[in-house]
Amino acid sequence: MRALVLILAAVVLLPFIVRPAIASEIWIFAIFGLGLNLLLGYTGLLSFGQSTFFGSAAYVAGYLLKHYAIGVFAALGIGVAVGAISALLVGYLCVQRSGLYFIMLTFALNQLFYFIAYQWTTVTGGEDGMPGVPRPAMLGIDFRDPVAYYIFVSVLFLLSLWLMKRIVDSPLGKILQGIRENEVRAEAVGYHVPRFKLLAFVIGGAFSGLAGVLYAMLFGIVPLEAIGFVTSGNVVFATLIGGSGSLYGPIIGSFVFIWLSESMSVVWARWPLLLGVAFIVVVLFFRGGVVEAWDRIWRFSKRTT
Amino acid sequence: MALLETHDLSKAFGALTAVNAVSLRVEAGTLHSIIGPNGAGKTTLFNLLTGTFPPSAGRIVFDGSDITGTPAHRIAHLGLARSFQRTNVFPAFSLLDNVWLAAFACSKSWRGLLWRRADRYPEATAQARAALADVGLGEKADQPAREISHGEQRQLELAIALAAAPRVLLLDEPAAGLSPEETRRMVALVRALKGRYTIVLIEHKMDIIMNVSDRISVMHFGSLIAEGTPEEIQRNAEVRRAYLGGVAA
Amino acid sequence: MNLLLGQILNGIATGMLYALMGLGLSLITGVLNIPNFAHGALFAIGAYFLVSVVGLLGNFWLGLLVAPIGVALLGLLIEYAGVRRLYAAGHDYQLLFTFGLALILNELIIVIWGPVGISHLPPAILRGGVDLGFTFYPKYRLFVMAMAGLLVVATWLFLEKTRYGAIMRAGIENKEMVSLLGIDIHWLFTVAFALGAYLAGIAGALTAPIRGLSPGMGVDMLGIAFVVVALGGLGNLLGAIAAGLLIGVAQAVVAAYWTEASTAVIFAVMAAVLLVRPQGLFGIR
Known part of the structure; x- marks a missing residue:
């Protein structure tokens, strides 16, 4: 309940603190993280290929928005479907292997989609990205207005959060956590583990797809990076710093990550280097995410004063 | 009536035959124990019964239908539930x-x-x-x-x-690693379950076995070497040689 | 037809390099049980080291000798100062660490050597080609084939015929046993990482005169190394060679007819193989 109040407050206050575009990006990235965390936090599956679903949805929906002038809701629906279907294909190959093989496969299949996007320039624009994705008006609301679009994104984010909460509180959520805790026992008590992993993949892919479409409409372009490995790594990073152990972790992580990358990118063109340093610092010193980090800093400052 | 049967069930891992042509009949409502020295193939037999891996040869029949090769996640739905030797x-x-x-x-x-x-x-x-x-x-x-x-x-x-409200309960050394006091409690527990479920029990501790079992099968190097009531097993010379050694003598 | 034969030869040359990458990754991933996302960056660093050493000393052979050793030392440092502290952490944090490292190395390449691609000529003695009857083939590629083959054989000899190699194989299969034998497992891990880094570095150095250098070369190779391991199996030498050659040749043949698809085809071949054989070429785990 307290978490909900905090999130609602953040949704209302955020556009007064940062530009609406960045505020929108935070919630979009949070939706992306929610999808990953169903795999990473709940099922214990470290997918390093989430941008496959994010990017595929962005390209397909973006293309249709641009060339066929489809409506906003159709674009969202198509994005969710593309995210889910691409996750079904990738997941089918990945869930048959476990551990390190699984991680490597998600990355390798991500590369497959990346190189298709990279070379299929007539559709995707290759390295230049696919510009000119419109934000069509709906019910007389002009989404080109950044604030209107921010409200739209926020509502979808809250909806996603509610949906994800339903899922993790459902028997499926319990089963996935059971698989994370003990795969052999989950199989022995009667769950077909690969089937459930695949289901988690598809749901996570659908969330990624939704985030992908919203992202394309936010910036009006689908950059090649949207389907690249850095995007896959970023969402893992964001989820881990937020704390993969809770439903709200990816939301906190999205805040920290977008803030971090926005502020670093104005400092230096080679900011991925700083990001890499941040990754390593977090891993070596602040494992357990910001909640634990905050706790440590607080204790440290108490000791020094 | 036999609720669970195996016919010439075998499992080989490379050159090692862990379970060798085992034919077992577990009558409904009984407590049927499987004993044998370490490495006799008891747990492998359980893994075959619960579909952890398929047998190399032979059949498993449960309640009149052939369930050979049924994957682990289906087994529980058929009414066979297991406990593990190492806490799981x-x-x-x-x-x-x-x-x-x-x-x-x-x-x-x-x-x-x-x-x-x-x-x-x-x-x-x-x-x-x-x-x-x-x-x-x-x-x-x-x-x-x-x-x-x-x-x-x-x-x-x-x-x-x-x-899972199973029809057959497969218990793999439920008293493994327990203190004497805890063992007594576990034995009481198994005894209380007897009659309510058909139970197949793997156990090392002879006092437990002799106390609770209706029938006992003895495994040695992957094969069944004897089967009978606790009294018959205690009298069986071959079993004594292979397994009980000085304990029962 | 001659074009096709030439392309197959090209495929074998690059395939051997892929096998080297896969082998090195296999050592690191298998022995240390960590996902090494910096393996591609180590490859790229090997190539750039070569260019710098050759630029400094003016001798390709010295470069080929020194550059991979530099990468091995870098690997040693990475394991000793970072990875070592993460063995108890989950794969997620190990991944984040090596991924962060990859980002840093990649950006450092841009900072030090610039964002634009560099081309690098093979040494004078290996320039030009030889007439193989059916095609006129570049000498340098034949050299790469021989060199990569030599390295694979050397790695095989090390793993199969020496005591250290036996310990390393045991480390891949059963870590408990190794520590029971009274062997310092930390030492084993450091050596495995350095050796894996060496193989990545020399693959990079050998690649430089063929494909030239660009900051993105590491990431492209990382995915390929993963494919080799996913298909060939961890710690499986024969698997690495078979998988490397398979994707190398597939890529080269496709490149002759449909250049744009030549990288994507590597991953498509992997997907196709896994569809039929989910457990990889030799069915390990």
Whole structure:
């Protein structure tokens, strides 16, 4: 309940603190993280290929928005479907292997989609990205207005959060956590583990797809990076710093990550280097995410004063 | 009537034949023990019965139908539940959730799998609580499994198997690693379950076996070398040589 | 037809390099049980080291000798100062660490050597080609084939015929046993990482005169190394060679007819193989 109040407050206050575009990006990235965390936090599956679903949805929906002038809701629906279907294909190959093989496969299949996007320039624009994705008006609301679009994104984010909460509180959520805790026992008590992993993949892919479409409409372009490995790594990073152990972790992580990358990118063109340093610092010193980090800093400052 | 039968069941891992042409008949309602020295193939036999891996040869018949090669996740739905020799629970889960997961797996319907709250399945929850109460852990339902004692984890192991309301209970050394006091409690527990379920029991401790079993099968180097009532087994010279050694002499 | 034969030869040359990458990754991933996302960056660093050493000393052979050793030392440092502290952490944090490292190395390449691609000529003695009857083939590629083959054989000899190699194989299969034998497992891990880094570095150095250098070369190779391991199996030498040659040849043949698809085809071949054989070429785990 307290978490909900905090999130609602953040949704209302955020556009007064940062530009609406960045505020929108935070919630979009949070939706992306929610999808990953169903795999990473709940099922214990470290997918390093989430941008496959994010990017595929962005390209397909973006293309249709641009060339066929489809409506906003159709674009969202198509994005969710593309995210889910691409996750079904990738997941089918990945869930048959476990551990390190699984991680490597998600990355390798991500590369497959990346190189298709990279070379299929007539559709995707290759390295230049696919510009000119419109934000069509709906019910007389002009989404080109950044604030209107921010409200739209926020509502979808809250909806996603509610949906994800339903899922993790459902028997499926319990089963996935059971698989994370003990795969052999989950199989022995009667769950077909690969089937459930695949289901988690598809749901996570659908969330990624939704985030992908919203992202394309936010910036009006689908950059090649949207389907690249850095995007896959970023969402893992964001989820881990937020704390993969809770439903709200990816939301906190999205805040920290977008803030971090926005502020670093104005400092230096080679900011991925700083990001890499941040990754390593977090891993070596602040494992357990910001909640634990905050706790440590607080204790440290108490000791020094 | 035999509820569970194997016919010439074999499993080879490369050159090693872990289970060799084992033919077993477990009568409904009985407690049937399988004994044998370490490495005799008892646990491998369980793994075959529960579909962990398929047999190299032979058949498994459960309640009149051939279930050979049925994968592990289907076995539980047929009414065969197992406990593991090494404690194999969901450590971060509460005891109730541990057992609930098994109860839900075999419940009649998975309606609402994705959207109904997991605590809104009164039938599965009641079944889970009953199973916990059966093993004497009713009071600790809300504690995380990793925080209870080893003895209690063995009891939980049993409760997970019970939760699915199985027709056959396969217990793999339920008293492994228990103190004498905890062992006594476990024996009482198994004895209380006797008659309510058809039980196949793997055990090392002879006093337990002789106390609770209706029938005993003896495995040695992957093969069955004797079968009979506890008295018959105690008198059997070959068994004594192979396994009991000085203990029963 | 001659074009096709030439392309197959090209495929074998690059395939051997892929096998080297896969082998090195296999050592690191198998022995240390960590996902090494910096393996591609180590490859790229090997290539750039070569260019710098050759620029400094004016001798390709010295470069080929020194550059991979530099990468091995870098690997040693990475294991000793970072990875070592993460063995108890989950794969997620190990991954984040090596991924962060990859980002840093990649950006450092841009900072030090610039964002634009560099081309690098093979040494004078290996320039030009030889007439193989059916095609006129570049000498340098034949050299790469021989060199990569030599390295694979050397790695095989090391793993199969020496005591250290036996310990390393045991480390892949059963870590408990190794520590029971009274062997310092930390030492084993450091050596495995350095050796894996060496193989990545020399693959990079050998590649430089063929494909030239660009900051993105590491990431492209990382995915390929993963494919080799996913198909060939961890710690499986024969698997690495078979998988490397398979994707190398597939890529080269496709490149002759449909250049744009030549990289994507590597991953498509992997997907196709896994569809039929989910457990990889030789069915390990």
